[in-house]
Amino acid sequence: MLYVGARLPELSETFVYREILGLRSRGRQVAIASVHKPDSHAADITLGPLAAEAVVIYSAESFRSLPGALLRHPLLLVRSVVDALTADHPTPVSRAKHLVQAAMGIAAARRLRDRNITHVHAHMAHVPATVALYIARALGARFSFTGHAADLFVDRAALAFKLRRAAFVSCISHWHRGFYRSIVPLEQDRLPVIRCSVAMPDIIEGDIRELVTVARLVPKKGVDLLLRAFAAAKPDGWRLRVVGGGPEQARLEALAATLGITGQTIFMGSRPHEQCLEAIRSAGIFALPCRTATNGDRDGIPVVLMEAMAAARPVIAGDLPSIRELVTDGAGLLVAPDDVTALADAIEKLAADASLRAAIGAKARERVAEEFTDEVNLARLEAAFDTAARA
Helix, strand or coil: CCEEEEECCCCCCCHHHHHHHHHHHHHCCCCEEECCCCCCCCCCCCCCHHHCCCCCCHHHHHHHHHHHHHHHHHHHHHHHHHHHHHHCCCCHHHHHHHHHHHHHHHHHHCCCCCCCEEEEEEECCCCHHHHHHHHHHHHEEEEECCCCCHHHHCCCCCCHHHHHCCEEEEEHHHHHHHHHHHCCCHHHCCCEECCCCCCCCCCCCCCCEEEECCCCCCCCHHHHHHHHHHHHHHCCCCCCEEECCCCHHHHHHHHHHHCCHHHEEEEEEEHHHHHHHHHCCCCCCCEECCCCCCCCCCCCCHHHHHHHCCCCCEEEEECCCCHHHCCCCCCCECCCCCCCCHHHHHHHHCCHHHHHHHHHHHHHHHHHHHHEEEHHHHHHHHHHHHHHHHC
């Protein structure tokens, strides 16, 4: 089996590399390929070895393999041209990129031809899925993918084309299943619901007066809303910890200064996964007020929300359709996207009541245990691979 990602491993995409490691722990042989060269992660004992073994698709090695690969698969090259011209691409530039991605997939397949790969799975429905499809075709393997967020809403390219050609599409939520079926009316058994999952920590630490968020600092995460709500709520003795980096960091730090909460706010920047988990597990409240950004980008079900709930942290989240599948039945508080007043009220409510925080945290942990654990979802994923192999 081969897994394909945009940059694999990627620090922020814990759900991808943990899925690979989980399959390996269950006896599956999983090779990995990265469209672009990943960071070395030399200091990380988990990510470093993965980065070192990844086959980099956009690389000098693939370019050197390209002439021989195209000579070996001339009909596949012609087929990729037809695909690029007829698939549901938004622009001529997107069609041209399809051809490049197809060619690099065919070249990568030549490099992988001795690996005995019978199934190729991609995480992200845009470039990785296109490349993975042509690797699979060149190897005579099956193809599947998992879509997430921006790859579906902002950077979508030939999604209907790929939906029709996948042996299955892993749906991270029931909402995603309905979204795919609105594009191509596939049978439900080709759209299994397989959650991005998390490990259940054995030890749950006590809560401290700290409101924590862990996020890439981009508009859809709503960290600006969190800063405004925290300033409005003024929870006595509490501080706000923001873990994560991104293009919005300087603007958000300036906003905190404008709001007069610099002394109560800590911006930590990007941190390794274990440090993110430490911040989450000691938090009194975890918040991620997701929204739909002006460019249409939005979250699926953020893994960090699952991690907070698994650690029995009371969570506050943006009320998006897919997030409602996680934060249900008293397992957290949902607030309308972009509603600072509602967010401030939720912060005040939880900050003032330790027993309520404990009760919600306990329900949150139960919710994750029943539906979002590695054990549950790796079994579903293996079943999908096995069903595809029998088809």
